[in-house]
Amino acid sequence: MTEDLVAANRILVNEGVLDAYGHVSLRHPANPGRYLLGRNLAPALVTTADIVEYDLDSEPIGAPASVAHFFERFIHGEIYRARPDVNAVVHSHSPAVIPFSVTERPLRPLYHMSSFLYPGVPVFEIREAGGMTDMLIGNRELGAALAKVLGDKNVALMRGHGNVVVAGTLPMAVFRAVYTEINARLQAQTIALGGPINFLAPEEGEKAMRVLEKIHLRAWDIWKRTALKDIAR
Amino acid sequence: MTEDLVAANRILVNEGVLDAYGHVSLRHPANPGRYLLGRNLAPALVTTADIVEYDLDSEPIGAPASVAHFFERFIHGEIYRARPDVNAVVHSHSPAVIPFSVTERPLRPLYHMSSFLYPGVPVFEIREAGGMTDMLIGNRELGAALAKVLGDKNVALMRGHGNVVVAGTLPMAVFRAVYTEINARLQAQTIALGGPINFLAPEEGEKAMRVLEKIHLRAWDIWKRTALKDIAR
Amino acid sequence: MTEDLVAANRILVNEGVLDAYGHVSLRHPANPGRYLLGRNLAPALVTTADIVEYDLDSEPIGAPASVAHFFERFIHGEIYRARPDVNAVVHSHSPAVIPFSVTERPLRPLYHMSSFLYPGVPVFEIREAGGMTDMLIGNRELGAALAKVLGDKNVALMRGHGNVVVAGTLPMAVFRAVYTEINARLQAQTIALGGPINFLAPEEGEKAMRVLEKIHLRAWDIWKRTALKDIAR
Amino acid sequence: MTEDLVAANRILVNEGVLDAYGHVSLRHPANPGRYLLGRNLAPALVTTADIVEYDLDSEPIGAPASVAHFFERFIHGEIYRARPDVNAVVHSHSPAVIPFSVTERPLRPLYHMSSFLYPGVPVFEIREAGGMTDMLIGNRELGAALAKVLGDKNVALMRGHGNVVVAGTLPMAVFRAVYTEINARLQAQTIALGGPINFLAPEEGEKAMRVLEKIHLRAWDIWKRTALKDIAR
Numbered sequence: 001m002t003e004d005l006v007a008a009n010r011i012l013v014n015e016g017v018l019d020a021y022g023h024v025s026l027r028h029p030a031n032p033g034r035y036l037l038g039r040n041l042a043p044a045l046v047t048t049a050d051i052v053e054y055d056l057d058s059e060p061i062g063a064p065a066s067v068a069h070f071f072e073r074f075i076h077g078e079i080y081r082a083r084p085d086v087n088a089v090v091h092s093h094s095p096a097v098i099p100f101s102v103t104e105r106p107l108r109p110l111y112h113m114s115s116f117l118y119p120g121v122p123v124f125e126i127r128e129a130g131g132m133t134d135m136l137i138g139n140r141e142l143g144a145a146l147a148k149v150l151g152d153k154n155v156a157l158m159r160g161h162g163n164v165v166v167a168g169t170l171p172m173a174v175f176r177a178v179y180t181e182i183n184a185r186l187q188a189q190t191i192a193l194g195g196p197i198n199f200l201a202p203e204e205g206e207k208a209m210r211v212l213e214k215i216h217l218r219a220w221d222i223w224k225r226t227a228l229k230d231i232a233r
Numbered sequence: 234m235t236e237d238l239v240a241a242n243r244i245l246v247n248e249g250v251l252d253a254y255g256h257v258s259l260r261h262p263a264n265p266g267r268y269l270l271g272r273n274l275a276p277a278l279v280t281t282a283d284i285v286e287y288d289l290d291s292e293p294i295g296a297p298a299s300v301a302h303f304f305e306r307f308i309h310g311e312i313y314r315a316r317p318d319v320n321a322v323v324h325s326h327s328p329a330v331i332p333f334s335v336t337e338r339p340l341r342p343l344y345h346m347s348s349f350l351y352p353g354v355p356v357f358e359i360r361e362a363g364g365m366t367d368m369l370i371g372n373r374e375l376g377a378a379l380a381k382v383l384g385d386k387n388v389a390l391m392r393g394h395g396n397v398v399v400a401g402t403l404p405m406a407v408f409r410a411v412y413t414e415i416n417a418r419l420q421a422q423t424i425a426l427g428g429p430i431n432f433l434a435p436e437e438g439e440k441a442m443r444v445l446e447k448i449h450l451r452a453w454d455i456w457k458r459t460a461l462k463d464i465a466r
Numbered sequence: 467m468t469e470d471l472v473a474a475n476r477i478l479v480n481e482g483v484l485d486a487y488g489h490v491s492l493r494h495p496a497n498p499g500r501y502l503l504g505r506n507l508a509p510a511l512v513t514t515a516d517i518v519e520y521d522l523d524s525e526p527i528g529a530p531a532s533v534a535h536f537f538e539r540f541i542h543g544e545i546y547r548a549r550p551d552v553n554a555v556v557h558s559h560s561p562a563v564i565p566f567s568v569t570e571r572p573l574r575p576l577y578h579m580s581s582f583l584y585p586g587v588p589v590f591e592i593r594e595a596g597g598m599t600d601m602l603i604g605n606r607e608l609g610a611a612l613a614k615v616l617g618d619k620n621v622a623l624m625r626g627h628g629n630v631v632v633a634g635t636l637p638m639a640v641f642r643a644v645y646t647e648i649n650a651r652l653q654a655q656t657i658a659l660g661g662p663i664n665f666l667a668p669e670e671g672e673k674a675m676r677v678l679e680k681i682h683l684r685a686w687d688i689w690k691r692t693a694l695k696d697i698a699r
Numbered sequence: 700m701t702e703d704l705v706a707a708n709r710i711l712v713n714e715g716v717l718d719a720y721g722h723v724s725l726r727h728p729a730n731p732g733r734y735l736l737g738r739n740l741a742p743a744l745v746t747t748a749d750i751v752e753y754d755l756d757s758e759p760i761g762a763p764a765s766v767a768h769f770f771e772r773f774i775h776g777e778i779y780r781a782r783p784d785v786n787a788v789v790h791s792h793s794p795a796v797i798p799f800s801v802t803e804r805p806l807r808p809l810y811h812m813s814s815f816l817y818p819g820v821p822v823f824e825i826r827e828a829g830g831m832t833d834m835l836i837g838n839r840e841l842g843a844a845l846a847k848v849l850g851d852k853n854v855a856l857m858r859g860h861g862n863v864v865v866a867g868t869l870p871m872a873v874f875r876a877v878y879t880e881i882n883a884r885l886q887a888q889t890i891a892l893g894g895p896i897n898f899l900a901p902e903e904g905e906k907a908m909r910v911l912e913k914i915h916l917r918a919w920d921i922w923k924r925t926a927l928k929d930i931a932r
Binding site for chain 1: 252253254273274275277278304326328329331332333334335336337338360365366367368369392393394395421424425
């Protein structure tokens with residue numbers, strides 16, 4: 001399980017979603033009141049030894065005092081608290097997505113691979129929750145405000161910062177994070193072509209989303225294979 | 234022959250046409266009522282052992298029951314049925330092409346390397362054939378509807394999904410798939426420059442297409458060489 | 467000398483100017499009535515054994531009958547004939563440059579690294595020279611027409627096809643081909659920002675061009691080092 | 700210390716800020732009236748043996764006469780003279796930044812990672828300081844004029860040329876140079892989406908900048924690790 005979490009970190013770097021920043025977590029498989037997240041470290045460097053266990057208040061459980069924790073781990077704790085259906089969370093500065101966080105254009109699904117965006121992609125404006133901040137989700141209150149804006153959706157943008165992507169499983173969260181980035185890139189290109197855009201209809205989105213349940217592991221498998229090769233090197 | 238089909242899979246990944254999804258097939262060289270296609274697997278992982286034979290109804294011939302098949306293999310079967318001149322088919326989510334599938338801008342040839350687009354690039358709207366679907370070509374009827382929209386052209390876009398590219402030979406189908414992606418990228422850049430665009434005239438397109446018959450193997454040879462190096466590694 | 471020509475081929479592939487197509491030539495160092503060019507082969511595969519000598523009519527000198535020649539070698543022969551100051555010619559489908567060949571936006575120097583564009587970048591319209599063609603410079607007449615449009619400039623675009631870049635030395639021709647591509651990319655990005663563009667003034671262009679004489683070998687040296695490493699591998 | 704300067708050169712190449720041109724310097728740790736800069740060499744080739752010491756007039760100290768110096772080292776000397784708080788300077792042709800140097804669009808921080816842009820990004824117009832030049836900062840006067848335009852800011856653009864980025868430490872200067880490039884890329888994409896842009900408010904910028912003090916070494920550490928691996932290879 002922690003091996004998959006390590007792989008998820010590398011995959012998200014390989015696919016351009018994470019750089020030296022951002023993080024991916026997994027709800028503890030045996031204890032839904034806990035989650036697993038790397039210590040404060042660049043994602044490409046995370047190994048199984050770097051995985052820390054947290055409770056839903058985002059307090060570390062049993063980690064040595066010397067371990068540094070992500071300042072923004074509250075993103076994970078508060079989403080797990082608010083969303084019992086969610087078992088994996090990605091927070092990133094996914095580059096193509098950033099522009100959609102600071103303009104009025106909603107991110108919408110262009111094709112079946114990003115159909116999980118069809119329920120809508122809310123934008124979290126931290127000024128509404130915390131006024132003029134350092135832009136970080138550095139406490140439980142801000143984490144809870146973000147979780148509230150996310151609601152029952154799969155992706156939420158964070159204005160001037162990045163996004164969160166959630167799913168019922170780790171491979172699906174990784175899949176969604178990658179195709180959120182790709183959809184943002186393609187939607188920007190489409191807007192530049194000019195004229196009306198024929199997005200997925202809600203009914204198409206809903207049906208295509210069910211297809212992704214069946215096919216997302218094909219991507220996960222090859223991404224993980226590449227990630228493990230990188231680790232072995 | 235299956236070695237070429239394996240190479241085609243790798244080439245299309247290397248050139249950014251395929252990712253973990255999409256597929257390329259070859260009409261059976263000895264039996265025009267059959268075609269060869271990898272089993273349900275990421276293209277970068279396909280080996281000769283993964284190639285399956287199908288009839289034109291897209292039923293597998295002699296494959297063990299344990300083998301999983303591409304849900305969308307009907308794309309291939311129905312195009313081979315409708316187009317006796319076609320011996321290779323690529324279906325992809327070629328990224329730069331997607332925007333042209335959801336806007337009103339037709340994909341048109343900017344230069345001689347994509348002259349095979351000159352007869353026109355129709356867009357398949359699955360809503361017309363199947364109403365509100367999961368966007369996939371999951372049966373013979375949808376495959377036949379796509380083949381009908383393709384008509385006698387070399388490329389057809391699939392709205393909110395991807396495209397199909399066909400040719401008389403496997404190297405030419407791969408060549409066209411790569412340069413369809415490149416042309417889409419260049420056409421988007423050209424549109425962003427503003428003003429009228431001087432596309433290839435039909436007569437230029439037709440003459441340049443004949444040139445591609447003579448020169449496309451130069452690309453295939455070096456692409457295949459790189460692909461085989463990757464496999465050997 | 468032929469080693470440098472081999473390196474030039476690899477460099478132009480590494481820097482994204484050439485793909486499986488395009489070619490670079492060198493006027494014969496000992497005989498200005500001759501030039502050296504690879505045989506009909508993808509640039510990344512060219513070795514010293516593949517270099518062929520041509521006269522200015524683009525007839526091969528002493529090559530075995532089995533050797534295939536570039537159909538468009540007349541580009542080189544006719545430019546060498548018309549331009550005694552030119553000792554190296556690059557013909558490419560340099561991707562970012564293509565859009566400028568089919569729109570009304572002239573390619574102009576954004577910064578000192580592309581100051582060699584300041585005298586202007588003419589566009590060769592093959593329809594004026596040859597009517598409806600296959601777009602290729604397949605004979606001396608079309609080569610001469612292209613050379614005429616190039617005039618005394620450093621770069622000319624070929625509508626719906628690519629460009630030619632010339633210089634007094636091979637390293638400078640390679641340098642200019644690379645920075646023509648980069649300038650095209652940057653100019654497209656600049657146009658997308660909107661508003662007037664502050665291009666180099668002609669006097670700045672002329673002065674900066676003299677600087678490039680002094681500094682272009684810094685790029686050539688490191689590019690060649692990388693290219694030779696690739697060959698050794 | 701010089702090892703870090705060597706790493707900084709490689710990092711800036713790896714991250715796409717430098718190509719064969721541009722340079723990064725460090726104020727001498729023991730003597731604030733001196734600075735360290737590679738000799739005239741492509742950044743990717745710099746080793747500890749290539750580091751030269753200069754005084755603030757940009758005269759080399761104790762370098763053999765055979766050593767060639769960067770023509771534009773005055774950028775560094777004059778900024779160190781004008782800015783006692785600055786201990787590291789990057790000068791680059793950072794590609795995505797160039798368009799902002801020749802249009803009227805100011806570069807502004809889209810997100811917390813580039814919050815160091817919030818005090819404003821002035822554009823140095825060399826015509827105002829030197830009339831029609833070769834665009835280079837080739838003497839102390841032009842260096843001083845650039846330093847004056849930079850003022851107390853972290854980044855200044857140089858019209859038709861590139862930019863300078865400064866910081867109190869070498870890792871922070873590298874961090875800022877990388878995220879200046881990324882912000883430029885993202886801002887261009889955002890402009891293309893159309894409509895008003897919600898940039899960081901000054902108060903957010905100021906607070907987020909303090910966060911970067913705490914987290915920028917996470918990027919430096921992994922970048923340096925990769926750079927040293929490249930050197931060892």
